[in-house]
Amino acid sequence: MMVSRTAQVEQPLDLPPGYTLVSLREYGDAFAHGCTIAAQAGAGTLVWVRRYDLVEFAVVLEPDEPLASARRAFFAGMNAIGDAIAVHCPPEREVQFTWPDTILFDGGVLGGGQLGWPKDCREDEVPAWLVFGVILRAADMAHVGEVEAASGVALLNEGFEMVDTEAMIGSFARHLMTAFDQWNERGFDPLARDYLERLSKENAGERHGIDVNGDLLVKAPAAKGPVIRSSLVNALAKVAWYDPEYRAPKLG
Template sequence: MEQTLDLPPGYTLVALRELGDAFAHACEIAAEAGAGTLTWVRRYDLVEFAVVLEPDEPLSSARRAFFAGMNALADAIAAHCPPEREVEFDWPDAIRFDAGLLGGGRLAWPADCAEDEVPPWLVFGVILRAAAMAHVPEVQAASGVSLLSEGFEMVDTDAIIESFARHLMTAFDRWKERGFEAIARDYLERLPKGKAGERRGIDVNGDLLVSLPGGSGAPERNSLVDALARANWYDPQARGPKFE
């Protein structure tokens, strides 16, 4: 019997073979496949999936859906992790578990979409290290955090994706009912502060704004688009999270 996922209503599963690329494939089929399409690569060493979204606002502000995705991912990990363990973010896209780099999220949109146009689709992609990757030298692998090394069960890897799908729906409902501030607050709670007392906010275009107490002038601005383009957590050659 072929392995599958138990996703909530509204999702359509597209399962790929082990060598597939969930993020790239979701981007290729997004225009035709539509919202709720979830591409998933069956791998033992990575939790790799991507979901197609259809926003209803211009690209410049629609990118904030990324934070709803990151919140859903962190909530899903937290629901299955051993107790008393922290799930945190590095701005904007890396997931840390107990301070170790576990993986991260990515966001794609049509290359020809202008900032003031409503994009026909967005793709939110995720890769988490589930186990030591077979092609990585043992010494290097030992320096990396994985779900299995941190006390998760193997069955939890699929359950995290299923849980993410439910939490993502909840996040968008929360956004609709309470506004984006509720999403921003949840995200910022998991983003460690650089300095004591600093105030943070997420601008309408997704940039991180940081101001110090008593400071005058404009807050420091951290570009979401630039940071997503760097994807500092991701190793494109290994097609997985970096080792630190």
């Protein structure tokens, strides 16, 4: 799974070699823009929306396996942003996931991840690109009512003295490269394990796994019933954490 090319430009973010930065004004959409330019821009292009109330970015990837299994790159991205938040958050605060794309901080919805791919790509074809996008709520949004804002989770309200967006994105970029190196050297299992360790469980004792196509496999504690399968593709299509009205993570 390729994460970068050698092309680089001068950039304000402290990104590892191989990343190329594209900056958007505050009304931009990092994920949509990333999907639009992915074919031309190539792997390692990181689209960043400059705004104070959200941490919003997307990165272009170039997989080397068929779409059906390449979508597992989504879990590498989720692990990377989970690790980046954990590095910068106050001690003893918990980062969790709700299947598959919601990011929780101390139990509240902080944001989430998205995955895009060429819509004309068949499951057995290697896609020309993938785009992994992230939005986190950094601060209360100015156009959201006070009562609504009080029901949400924002980094500045959760013990962060300040939100260093640049440092967090740089940390994500490094963790993502590490994740793909681990995948190449040791296979996908360590990435699956790291993701599942943060996945919130509905029932104590459940055993979780991730299939080769990215589906979630859940086995009941008694281990006698059938394995329950949750489709990654169907779940990603819902973007359950996202509020299209505010173009931000949902409140409450």
